[in-house]
Amino acid sequence: MLGRFKRLWTKxxxxxxxxxxxxxxxxxxxxxxxxxxxxxxxxxxxENIGRIVADNLLGYLKVNDNIACFRALDFGVGCGxxxxxxxxxxxxxxxxxxxxxxxxxxxxRQAIKWCQRYLAPIGEFVVNNSTPxxxxxxxxxxxxFSISVFTHLPEEMQFAWLAELKRVLKVGGTAVxxxxxxxLVENNLGETHKSRGFYYSSGGKGTKGLPGxxxxxxxxxxxxxxxxxxxxxxxxxxxxxxxxHQDLILCKRIH
Numbered sequence: 001m002l003g004r005f006k007r008l009w010t011k012x013x014x015x016x017x018x019x020x021x022x023x024x025x026x027x028x029x030x031x032x033x034x035x036x037x038x039x040x041x042x043x044x045x046x047e048n049i050g051r052i053v054a055d056n057l058l059g060y061l062k063v064n065d066n067i068a069c070f071r072a073l074d075f076g077v078g079c080g081x082x083x084x085x086x087x088x089x090x091x092x093x094x095x096x097x098x099x100x101x102x103x104x105x106x107x108x109r110q111a112i113k114w115c116q117r118y119l120a121p122i123g124e125f126v127v128n129n130s131t132p133x134x135x136x137x138x139x140x141x142x143x144x145f146s147i148s149v150f151t152h153l154p155e156e157m158q159f160a161w162l163a164e165l166k167r168v169l170k171v172g173g174t175a176v177x178x179x180x181x182x183x184l185v186e187n188n189l190g191e192t193h194k195s196r197g198f199y200y201s202s203g204g205k206g207t208k209g210l211p212g213x214x215x216x217x218x219x220x221x222x223x224x225x226x227x228x229x230x231x232x233x234x235x236x237x238x239x240x241x242x243x244x245h246q247d248l249i250l251c252k253r254i255h
Contacts, residue, residue, distance in 0.1 A: 027118045029079035033111050036209050037078040037148075046081060052243045054086035057145055060176050060250060061090070063099060064142065070100050071141045075134075075165065076149035077104030079111045080119050087122050103141070105134060108210060130211055131157065132164035140168045144175040147242060151180045152214045154200045162231040169253045175232065178246040179219040181239065197223030224249055 028034075031041050038046045063070045074083045083104055090100060102123030106112050107130055115125040128134050144165055150158055165175055182189075182199060193199045197220035204215050221237050228234060232251035241248030 026080065026084045026122070029081075029111075029114060032209070033079040033108075033114060034081075036108065036111070036207060037081050047085070049243055050081040051085040053082045053147055054089050056242050056248065057082070057086055057176055058089050058093065060145075060174065061086075061143060062174070067142060068099060070143070072100055072102055072143040072145070073136075073141045073168070074102070074104040075144055075146040075161075077106050077111070077115065077125065078108060079114055080104065080122070082145070082147055083122065084119065103136075110209065130213065132160055132167075134164055134168055136168045138167055139170040139173075142170055142173050144169055144173070145177070146175070147178045148246070150177055150219075151217055151246060153217055154202070154213055154215075155198060155217075157213065158217070159227075159231075162228060166231045166253055171253050171255060173253050174235070175251040175253075177249045177251060178242045179224065179249060180217065181247050182218040182220045182223075185218055197226070219247070221247070 028043055029037075029046075034043070034046045035041050038049065040046070061072070074080075074086075077083055083102060087102060104112070104115055104119075104123060104125045105128045106125075107128060109127050112125050112127045119125065126135055146165070150161075153161065165177075169175055182194075182197060185199060185201070186194060189199055199218045201216045201218075206212055207214055221239070224237065225234055228249070228251070233254045234249060235252050236248075236250035238248040238250075240246070
C-alpha cells in the first residue's frame with residue numbers, strides 16, 4: 001500500500017490552474033524513525049518541531065538568481081523532519097523553488113532507505129559514514145544546514161565534519177548549524193570544561209538505532225568563535241535560534 005502511495009504521489013501530483021504544482025503532503029515516517037529523530041513518538045509534535053525549525057532556517061536560504069541549479073544539503077536529514085516542511089515553505093513562499101535541488105545525508109541507513117523510497121520527489125538521499133568523506137565533489141553545495149548533529153559529536157569528530165562541510169560548500173556559500181548551549185549543564189561541570197567552553201557527555205545511554213558515540217555535546221559562543229573560525233567565518237550567532245532551544249550558527253566559506 002505504501003509503495004502504491006509513493007507512485008501516486010510521484011506521478012499524479014495535482015496542479016493549479018496556472019500549471020504550477022500544488023504541494024502534496026509527504027508520507028509520515030514510521031514510529032521508530034520519528035522516535036530516533038525526535039525522542040518521542042507522537043506525530044503532532046514531530047511535525048510541529050519540524051515546521052518551527054524550517055521556519056527558523058527559511059530566512060537564511062538565499063537563492064542566487066544567477067545560479068541555474070541551487071544545491072542544498074541537509075546534513076543529518078534523518079527521516080526528513082526539517083527538509084519536508086522547508087521544501088513546502090519554499091514552495092509557498094515562491095523562493096525560486098524550481099531551481100533548488102535538495103540533498104540529504106545521514107548515518108542512519110534505515111532513515112535514508114525510507115527517504116529514498118518515499119521522499120524521492122523532494123530530493124536525493126545518501127548514507128554517510130560516521131567519519132568523512134561525504135560522497136560529493138569539492139564545492140558542490142550552495143547551502144548546507146545541519147540540525148541536531150553537532151549537538152551529539154565528540155570534539156575531534158566535530159572538527160573532522162566541519163572540515164568536510166567546508167570542502168563540499170562553495171566559496172561564498174553559507175551553512176546553518178545548531179549546537180546546544182553549555183549553560184544547560186554548566187552547573188554540573190568543573191572549571192576546566194567551563195573555561196574551555198565545550199563539553200561532551202559520554203556517559204549517557206545514547207539513542208537506540210544510532211552509534212554509541214552519538215551522545216550530547218555542549219558549546220559556548222566563545223568556543224565556537226575561537227575554534228570554528230579555523231573552518232568558516234562566523235557570520236551570526238543566534239542564541240536559542242533553533243526552536244527556542246538550540247543555538248543557531250551562521251557560517252560562511254570565504255576561501
